[in-house]
Amino acid sequence: MAVIEYKCPACGAPIAFEPGKQQLACSHCGSSYSIEDLETSAEKTGVASDDEISFDWENFKDKIQDQRLTDTVTYNCKSCGAIVETDENTVATRCPYCDNNVLISERTRGGLRPNAIIPFKITSKALPEAVNSFYKNKKLLPKNFFSESKLREIQGVYVPFWLFGAHVEGELSLNAQRSISFDDGDYIVTETSHFILEREGSMNFARIPVDASVKMDNDLMDSVEPYDYRDLVPFSGAYLSGYLADKFDSPPDEELYRARTRMVDTIKNELTSSAGYIVTGERGRSLKFSDIAVEYVMLPVYLINNEYKGKKYRYAVNGQTGKVVGELPIAMSKYWRRFFTPFVIIFALIALYLVYVFFVR
Amino acid sequence: MKKLFTAALAAAFLIFGSEAAFADTPYWYPEDISAFEDYHNDNSVRIVDDADLFSDSQEAEMLEKIRLVQKDFGYDLVVYTDVQSYGLTRGVCAADFYQFGGYGLGDDYSGSVLFICMESGNRGWFSAARGQSRSYFTEDNVNDIDDLLEPHMKSGDYADGVLDYLDNIHYLYEHGRLPAKLSDYDSLFIFGIVASLILGFTYAGSAKSSMKTVRSALGATNYSVPGSFNMSRSDDIYLYTSIIRTPKPKDDDREGGGKSDYSGSFSSSGGGSFSGGGRSF
Known part of the structure; x- marks a missing residue:
């Protein structure tokens, strides 16, 4: 099965797309490469001749849809040599043995190449902050949610x-x-x-x-x-490096x-x-x-x-x-407290009013 | 006391031998109404139970309460029961009895009378006030008084009704209104419950809905091409018109009681000005 592994032209280490730089970066030597550079790089291997044929629905309906693609679900990791099993729809993954980024190019060929892609803009480092913002003003979160x-x-x-x-x-x-x-x-x-x-x-x-x-x-x-x-850009497999894709x-x-x-x-x-x-x-x-x-x-x-x-x-x-x-867990005790709060306030006001009517006025 | 008063009035009628002493003329009417002049009869009894609704001990208890009102506020208070109203309206009968009986304190004869009529087909009561007392006998107050009295009258519990009535009159002179009743605030409690439910569901529901932000997408407004909507036909075909007439809710629809037959100002046969109202039972 044809696979593509994006490696650093300078040191040969695996490289991955970095949302912050919008480039592929080598975590080993620190080099960065634009998508265009990588597309033409000699380090890019296993590219088939029909790689650039993008998805077309008419063509898909007429020719491709009814063809049963005999897809293998294993590939040989070029970095460590391991035989790796994948889902039949997997396009991008990582080798579980050496963590090498792999693009299974066969699954983006033959008219199955996406027309476009929006590259990641949010880095994984920014996720905890984004998730914490998501938790903000969630009044029914259990008290011990953050610790547990x-x-x-x-x-x-x-x-x-x-x-x-x-x-x-x-x-x-x-x-x-x-x-x-x-x-x-x-x-x-x-x-x-x-x-x-x-x-x-x-x-x-x-x-x-x-x-x-x-x-x-x-x-x-x-x-x-x-x-x-x-932010849609023409599809390139290089964007998938470092991520999963089906x-x-x-x-x-x-x-x-x-x-x-x-x-x-x-x-x-x-x-x-x-x-x-x-x-x-x-x-x-x-x-x-x-x-x-x-x-x-x-x-x-x-x-x-x-x-x-x-x-x-x-x-x-x-x-x-x-x-x-x-979806977040709900502390039902907090829910019922909120539910009865208006009861308490309204009936406290009514009680005060009645005290005034019956005992003060 | 009552019997003495009745006998004295009856004797007066016999002595004066008036032709007006036919069946429909109240025995306590003066001989010549046109010549009648207001007077103070401090000796007049304040409870005249011609319908024989009260025991002596009950009358004594009532009298104590009447004395208290007179002492505390300087207003007279009279209870009169009869088996007929002599062809008069209950209001005029009550007012005539008060005026011709020489009731009332002070220069303006302030005070009030509660007349209970037990005449078959004309059973009811009427509170009539004269002088400064009239300012307390507003429509709302009379309605409140009658709301309290009505259950007693309907159940035949006349003495307790009158005793309550006398207490309420004392309260009325003291506070300018009757004591508040919890049942008057039923609608407030219902409003409180409904408002609490609505606010509770909204307050807790909005917090709960914020805990799940995963929902199916509805509509595609965000993906419509701007300016692409084109309405090519818009026909409104009229079919028919239906009309519904709903009676307006009346302001005087009262909860838990009837409406008193109230008059802010009416005259007695002797020309006195009175205010008051009452109900049938």
């Missing part, structure tokens, strides 16, 4: 994403009403006028991100949005529904935001999607496993913006 929880694993991962774009034309038929109330002697009169609203419109969407990895939690990946696409294992056809659902929500809101009406029901709808565009990109995410009282809590950190998302 441990960040077990921090992994920088390039997650495969589909970026969907489309032109959407929609027709909606809605039941709606508009009410006015006025006084008429001893009565309040409410006049409700009933309408059918017929709406048609269109809208364009671009680059809606949907993660293309089955094993990645969809909600977790939705939550690390948004990414600033101005190729997509869920093709665009299977993930398109998630982008479509989001587009439908938005165009429906636009079409129904008619001032002055209360929409009471939907009579019918017709939505057509055309000019569907798909890009295959790699987006940077740090995955952090935290353990507290034997339970694992997973956080994800947007590797570009530093946004942290996740």
Whole structure:
């Protein structure tokens, strides 16, 4: 299996992408190299001739999707010679024996090369601060959370994403009403006028991100949005050096529904935001999607496993913006204290008022 | 005492032999109303129980309370019961009894009377006040007094009702209002519970929701191409109009009691000005 190992041209030690410098750096001799330098470097090995063929959905649908790629799941580490097993979707990994960074180039060839990548901008050193900011103002954290929880694993991962774009034309038929109330002697009169609203419109969407990895939690990946696409650069395997990366294992056809659902929500809101009406029901709808565009990109995410009282809590950190998302343990005693605080305050005020009414006034 | 008073009045009617002494004329009416002039009859009894609702001991207890009001505030206080109202409204009957009986203290004949009428089909009571006492017998105060009296009247517990009434009148003169009741604040407690629940859920719920920031993405507004939305059709088809008429809530809808038949100012047959109100039972 073809693999690429990025090594320092000066000393031959493994080199990894450094977000702070936006270059590959050698931890052994301290040399730094731009991506362009590495791409042309003689130290780069195992590059196939079709390496530069990027993903194209039409081509993928016609030629690639139905081909069963006979992918081996082991490779020989060029640094230490060990036979290393990988997941069949692994694109970038580390040798567990010598910690050498390896890019399995075969999995980014043959039209499977990502169209673009957002390189990591947040360094792993900045993560504790980002996580501590995430803990701020979390009022229900258990008292001993900081002393008893441990960040077990921090992994920088390039997650495969589909970026969907489309032109959407929609027709909606809605039941709606508009009410006015006025006084008429001893009565309040409410006049409700009933309408059918017929709406048609269109809208364009671009680059809606949907993660293309089955094993990645969809909600977790939705939550690390948004990414600033101005940082998208043409894909180079060199960006993956020092990080983990998988190729997509869920093709665009299977993930398109998630982008479509989001587009439908938005165009429906636009079409129904008619001032002055209360929409009471939907009579019918017709939505057509055309000019569907798909890009295959790699987006940077740090995955952090935290353990507290034997339970694992997973956080994800947007590797570009530093946004942290996740689920934290809740101290129920603190929850109920907050729940009853308004009771105590309100009834203390009522009691004071009644004392005034009954005993002072 | 009551019997003496009744006998004296009856004797007066017999002596004067008035033609007006027919069945519908109160026995305590003066012979010639047009010639009537206010007077102070300090010897008049303050409890006239013609409907025979009270025992002697109860009357004695009531009298003590009446004396206390007279002593503490200088206002007269009278309790009058009868089996009829002589064709008069309960208010006028109460006011006439007070005025023609020579009740009231001071130059303006300040004081009040509670008249309990046990006439079949016309059972009820009325508190009528004269002179400075009128300023205490506001609509709110009369309603509060009647709220307290009503359960006693309806249950036939007349003596206890009147004893409570006398205590309340003493409190009214002392504080300008009746003592607060916890039941008046039911709505405050309900408001407190509802507000606490809403605030509790909001306060604790917002903290809880901040503990989980992993959620499905909804909508794609951030990914819509700016200016690309185009509404090509927007037809509003009118169908029909429905009209609902809801009665307005009345300000005088009271919780836990009826509404007193109140009059801020009315005249007795003798021309005296009174305020007061009462209810049927």
